[in-house]
């Protein structure tokens with residue numbers, strides 16, 4: 607079934623033109639389409655809200671600092687099973703683990719560790735609705 611997901615390239619890759627081009631190529635080769643694309647610097651408060659479910663985790667403050675440190679590339683990606691397909695392209699959350707388990711994945715190829723892992727993807731339709739509203743109908747400062 608055709609659906610959309612919220613995909614986000616994080617500050618460790620969002621400004622690297624060749625990496626972004628390669629990831630968009632992977633998206634298209636998986637049968638998905640980029641519907642919307644915005645390079646934005648996120649405020650700390652928006653990052654806090656976006657990752658609110660992790661607020662009790664020890665890495666929360668570092669994550670918020672990282673995500674607000676430089677621009678991210680916000681994407682709406684659509685196509686058959688877009689949510690699952692994009693998360694499969696990303697690979698395991700931790701890039702070090704991804705290098706072992708899914709060496710061709712985005713997080714293996716372009717990420718560094720458990721936090722600087724190149725990309726994010728909604729984990730459900732409900733998450734997509736929340737994340738899309740937050741990122742495309744509210745916050746961030748467009749850079750281009």
Ligand code: CMP
Pocket residue numbers: 660665669699720721722723725726727
């Ligand atoms: P993401 O898929 O965007 O969802 C939550 C993010 O928190 C995750 O990617 C990582 O960037 C970060 N994260 C998850 N687990 C850890 C961890 N153990 N240490 C540091 N950062 C983490």
